[in-house]
Every structure is written in structure tokens, then in C-alpha cells.
Amino acid sequence: MVKENVRVRFAPSPTGNLHIGGVRTAIFNWLFAKANNGKFILRIEDTDQNRYDENSEESIISSLNWLNLDWDEGPIRQSERKIIYGEIAKNLVDTGWAYYDDTSSEELEELRNQQIREKKPPRYDNRGRYKEISHEYYEENKDKKPIVIRFKVPDGGIKPFKDEVRGNVEFNLKEIDDFVILKSDGMPTYHLAHVVDDHEMKITHVIRGEEWISSTPRHVLIHDALGWDYPKYVHVSLILGKDKAKLSKRHGAESALDYKDKGYLPEAILNFLALLGWSPGDNSEIMDVEEIINKFSIDRILGHPAVFDPEKLEWMNGAYIRNLEDNELSKKILEEVNKPKSDGGLLSESVTSELLETKILELTPLVRERIKKISDSSFLLEYFFYDNLKIEKESLIPKKVETEQIINGLKSSIDLLSSVEKFDPEFLEKEFRNLAEKLELKAGQLFFPIRISLTGRKESPPLFDTMCAIGKENSINRLYSAISILKT
Numbered sequence: 001m002v003k004e005n006v007r008v009r010f011a012p013s014p015t016g017n018l019h020i021g022g023v024r025t026a027i028f029n030w031l032f033a034k035a036n037n038g039k040f041i042l043r044i045e046d047t048d049q050n051r052y053d054e055n056s057e058e059s060i061i062s063s064l065n066w067l068n069l070d071w072d073e074g075p076i077r078q079s080e081r082k083i084i085y086g087e088i089a090k091n092l093v094d095t096g097w098a099y100y101d102d103t104s105s106e107e108l109e110e111l112r113n114q115q116i117r118e119k120k121p122p123r124y125d126n127r128g129r130y131k132e133i134s135h136e137y138y139e140e141n142k143d144k145k146p147i148v149i150r151f152k153v154p155d156g157g158i159k160p161f162k163d164e165v166r167g168n169v170e171f172n173l174k175e176i177d178d179f180v181i182l183k184s185d186g187m188p189t190y191h192l193a194h195v196v197d198d199h200e201m202k203i204t205h206v207i208r209g210e211e212w213i214s215s216t217p218r219h220v221l222i223h224d225a226l227g228w229d230y231p232k233y234v235h236v237s238l239i240l241g242k243d244k245a246k247l248s249k250r251h252g253a254e255s256a257l258d259y260k261d262k263g264y265l266p267e268a269i270l271n272f273l274a275l276l277g278w279s280p281g282d283n284s285e286i287m288d289v290e291e292i293i294n295k296f297s298i299d300r301i302l303g304h305p306a307v308f309d310p311e312k313l314e315w316m317n318g319a320y321i322r323n324l325e326d327n328e329l330s331k332k333i334l335e336e337v338n339k340p341k342s343d344g345g346l347l348s349e350s351v352t353s354e355l356l357e358t359k360i361l362e363l364t365p366l367v368r369e370r371i372k373k374i375s376d377s378s379f380l381l382e383y384f385f386y387d388n389l390k391i392e393k394e395s396l397i398p399k400k401v402e403t404e405q406i407i408n409g410l411k412s413s414i415d416l417l418s419s420v421e422k423f424d425p426e427f428l429e430k431e432f433r434n435l436a437e438k439l440e441l442k443a444g445q446l447f448f449p450i451r452i453s454l455t456g457r458k459e460s461p462p463l464f465d466t467m468c469a470i471g472k473e474n475s476i477n478r479l480y481s482a483i484s485i486l487k488t
Contacts, residue, residue: 006038007204010064010071011194013045014057017255020247020308021209021239023063024273028236029207030069031274031296041201042074045194047187049079063256067266068289076201078193085188088196088226089149089181090135097225098181100138101128102147124150124177146184151191151222153178159217164205164234164298171217179218191215195222195230203231205298210235234298237277238305252310263336263375268317276306286319318372330364336377346378351385359384363469366461384469387478389456393485396449401441406449407486409439410479413450417476425464432464453482 008029012022033040042064046052061075078085092098112122128150138147153176160170181192188196198206213235223230241251254262259269271287279302280287280295287295321329337360338353339345346356360381367380383389397406416435420428436446451463454475460466467475 005202005204006033006036007041007202008033008038008207009041009043009198009201009203010069011043011045011197012060013048013051014053014060015048015051016053016056017257018060018063019255020253020273023067023256023269024239024276025208025236026064026069027067027270027273028234028278028301031293032205032207032298033072034293035296038204039072040069041076041203042071043197043201044075044077045190046077046079047190047193049185049187052079059255059257066260067256067270073201076197078188078197081193081197082186082188084200085193085196086182086186089188089192092151092181092222092225093135093149095225096152098149098151099129099131099178100133100147101131101150101178101180102133102141102145103128104146124179126178129178142184142186148180148184149182150178151181151218151225153218153221159220161216161220161230161233163213163216164232165237165301165303166213166235169213169216171214173217176217181222191218192222195219195226195228198231199223199226199228205232205234207234207236207298210237234301236301237303239276239308240305242307242309244305244307247308251308252313253308261375263373263377264313264317265320265374268313268320271320272313272316276308277302286316314372321371321374322368324368326361326364326368329368330361332374333364333367333371333377333381334360336374337381344375344378346382346385355385359469366465366469370459370461383455383457383460384466387474387481389478389481391452391456391482391485393488395458396452396482396486398445398448401445403486405439405441405445407483409436409441409446410449410453410483410486412439413446414476414479417472417479423468423472425462425468428464428467449482450479453479 010026010029012018012026018026030040032038044057044060046057064071089098093100108124111125115122129152133147141147154173157173158170159173160168163169179191180189182188197203216233216235220230239247239253241247241253243251245251247253256269260266267289270289271292274292274296275285278296279300280292281300284291284295324332334356337346338356339347341348341351347353363381363384367377370380371377397403412435413432416431420431432446432450433443436443439446447463448458451460451466452458454460454463454466454470470478
């Protein structure tokens with residue numbers, strides 16, 4: 001347990017949907033706050049107004065709500081704090097830590113091209129240091145020409161900082177050029193804005209992706225220039241695909257809300273992503289959120305990249321689904337299937353909402369062991385409601401069994417079903433095993449074509465449970481249809 005008053009933030013940029021890397025960052029911050037009775041703050045870093053997307057911000061907030069990552073403060077939008085950043089940037093100019101720079105984009109482009117020709121790494125050459133532009137000049141000309149404020153990086157030396165995952169990290173300041181802290185539109189860059197916000201919001205730990213490690217010396221320098229203590233930095237390793245390449249959509253990674261639409265449970269997503277780059281200290285995999293919170297600590301965050309395995313996510317989601325009570329699972333399934341058939345549901349003129357509501361609770365126990373995503377529901381349940389099954393003749397004939405034997409077996413099955421008064425799985429299984437014996441067939445040789453006839457599939461819930469759910473009349477009709485297929 002961390003003794004200080006923990007305050008962390010999740011600070012996404014609203015320029016696109018919230019993807020897996022961002023979701024994991026949010027989860028780690030949220031877990032750490034919860035584990036230490038701290039505060040989790042939501043900050044929207046919307047200073048890049050050219051790329052700002054209102055729908056993106058809504059999507060981010062919806063994603064956090066779906067994952068039950070409740071925040072204690074916010075959302076705080078940086079765009080509403082523009083004046084504060086401007087004042088601090090000008091203060092840095094006054095104290096000699098920053099300067100105005102009116103170098104044009106054409107000059108910067110020419111500098112870049114020259115460096116490329118000379119086979120040098122493209123970087124700013126700090127020419128603006130020597131222009132000595134005053135506040136007055138800036139105020140008079142800021143609307144006429146692009147003028148930025150750059151931070152004046154010390155000419156040399158080593159800038160160390162401690163990373164809570166990687167230990168001491170050092171950077172040579174000669175490798176860092178003077179960087180922009182206030183853009184020509186008066187908006188701050190990330191480097192300045194988040195430092196100011198972290199200080200004013202009393203952030204104690206910055207938990208973010210390791211892609212920000214190379215920028216951290218800049219952030220430490222700004223803290224030093226302002227006389228502020230900096231927070232503890234926690235840089236979380238990358239997430240890779242199974243091929244060890246940077247995670248992308250081709251690896252199965254999608255936005256948080258895409259996973260929602262595909263039938264994943266938020267609890268499963270949280271559990272799965274918590275284990276990407278963090279260890280609970282034992283072999284635990286399926287954990288409820290309280291267990292994860294109780295075990296979560298920074299010293300168990302791993303320094304090596306984590307691998308995103310979509311198959312494992314699907315397995316974990318299935319485990320969470322199977323742990324749901326029948327009533328709860330039925331509600332989720334009903335929500336999924338209660339859509340038009342054209343939209344992936346089961347609704348049609350013949351299958352009404354009332355019929356679905358009546359049958360789903362009965363059918364839920366039959367599919368719960370096979371369901372991996374809620375979006376699987378319509379596929380798994382379709383044959384309970386629709387008779388027009390797509391069955392190939394060859395699929396009805398097991399190996400080492402003649403077609404006539406199968407036809408005779410199905411006819412005998414129809415006779416059996418027509419004559420039985422008791423229609424429950426245990427009784428039917430006993431009767432059909434006796435029938436197989438009379439027909440000199442192995443049980444599987446009879447059951448297999450019956451299963452195909454009733455469901456159109458090689459795999460289904462227990463055969464006789466399925467038969468009872470389909471009903472006697474429909475079962476008989478489907479067996480007749482299968483016989484017709486075999487005779488073609």
C-alpha cells in the first residue's frame with residue numbers, strides 16, 4: 001500500500017476511438033487509485049484543435065463508462081485552461097527558460113532538407129535563441145505571423161529521472177533541441193500542458209505508455225524550471241501482437257466499443273488487459289475486479305512487452321459468460337437476438353419478440369457452455385427457431401454406414417418419436433440407444449445423422465436436450481426433410 005495520497009489521471013486525446021493501449025493505461029491508473037484509496041481523474045487533452053473530434057470524446061467517455069472505470073474528478077478539458085498555459089509559458093520567458101521564436105515554416109523546412117542532405121538527424125538548430133523577441137513584439141505580431149514559445153534546453157549535461165518500472169534513466173541534453181511549449185495559436189503543446197495540469201491537480205503518479213520515456217527529460221526540465229516537484233513516473237511497456245510486431249487491428253485489436261458490440265463483457269476486458277504488463281504474483285487468471293484491485297501494485301508492473309492474444313481474450317470472455325446466472329445471461333442473450341435477422345438477430349415475421357422472450361430462458365442452459373461472446377447467440381440459437389436448415393447430403397452419412405441404413409434409422413426415429421408419450425431428454429436417450437441396438441448401429445452412427453437433421457451442425461448442445469427444446473413435431477418434420485435430402 002502506498003502511504004501518500006494517491007492521485008492519478010487518465011488523459012486521452014479526443015482524436016480517435018479509445019483503443020487497447022489507451023484502455024489498458026486507463027485500467028492501470030484506475031486500479032492503482034482504487035488499490036490505494038486514491039483519486040482517479042479524467043482529463044481530456046484537447047489542445048490539438050485541428051484534430052479534435054467531438055464524437056471521439058463522446059466515444060472515450062462511453063468506453064470508460066462501459067468498463068465501469070468511474071472517475072472522481074473531471075472530465076477536465078485542457079482547451080478551457082488556455083489562459084493558464086499562456087501565462088506560465090510567458091513566465092518561463094521572463095525567467096530565461098524560454099523564448100519567442102518566429103522562424104517560419106519555410107525556414108524550418110529548408111533546415112530539415114539541408115540536414116537530410118548532410119545526412120544529419122533532422123532537428124531544430126535553436127536559432128530562435130538569438131532573436132531576443134520581446135513580449136511587446138509578440139503581442140503586436142502574433143496575429144500577423146506564426147510565433148511560438150520554445151523551451152531553452154541547457155546546452156549540455158545529463159538529465160536523470162527515476163522510472164518506477166525501469167529504475168534510473170538518463171538522457172544526454174545535447175540530444176534534445178529547444179522544443180515548442182506554446183503553439184502559434186496560443187495553445188500549449190503536450191509537454192507544457194500536462195506538466196502544468198499534473199502540478200495543479202496534485203498528480204502523484206503518471207502512469208502512461210513507454211513511448212513517452214524519451215519525452216520525460218523535457219517534462220522534468222519544465223518542472224525544474226518552474227521550481228515544481230515532479231510526480232513519480234511509471235512507464236508501461238508496449239503491447240505487441242502474437243508476431244511480436246506493434247499491436248494493430250490486424251492482430252485483433254479494436255476500439256473498446258467495438259469489443260462491446262461484438263459481445264465481450266467489460267469485466268472480461270478489464271481482467272484480460274490488467275494482465276497485459278502486470279502480474280498478480282501468482283498464477284491467477286480469472287479474477288473479479290475486487291481481487292485485481294487488492295493485488296494491484298506498481299512493483300508488479302512488468303518491464304517487458306506484453307503480447308495480445310485474441311484467442312485467450314475470447315476464452316476468458318467465455319469463462320466470464322459461463323459464470324453468469326441464467327437470468328442474467330438470458331437478458332444479455334435476449335438483447336442480442338432481439339434484433340432483425342438482417343442485423344444479426346433472430347427477429348422475423350415468424351419469430352417475434354414475445355416468442356424469443358418466452359424461449360430464451362429455457363434455451364440459455366443449453367448454449368452457455370458453448371458461448372464465447374454474446375454476439376455468438378443468434379448463431380447458436382438459430383436452429384431452435386428456424387426449420388430451413390442448410391444440410392448437405394454427405395454430412396448426414398457417417399463413415400462406414402450405408403445411405404439406406406441412415407434412411408431406415410431416421411424413419412425408425414420418426415416412428416419412435418411419434419409413439420412416445422414421455423418427451424424428456426433422459427427417457428429419449430434411453431429409447432434411442434435401444435433403437436440403435438435394434439438397428440445394429442452404434443449409438444453414434446444413429447445419433448450423428450439425427451443431430452445433423454435437427455440442427456444442421458456437427459456440434460450442438462446435448463442431442464436430446466436439443467430435441468426437447470425443438471419440440472416433437474418440429475423434430476419429426478426435420479427428420480422427414482433429412483430423409484428427402486438423402487433420397488436425392
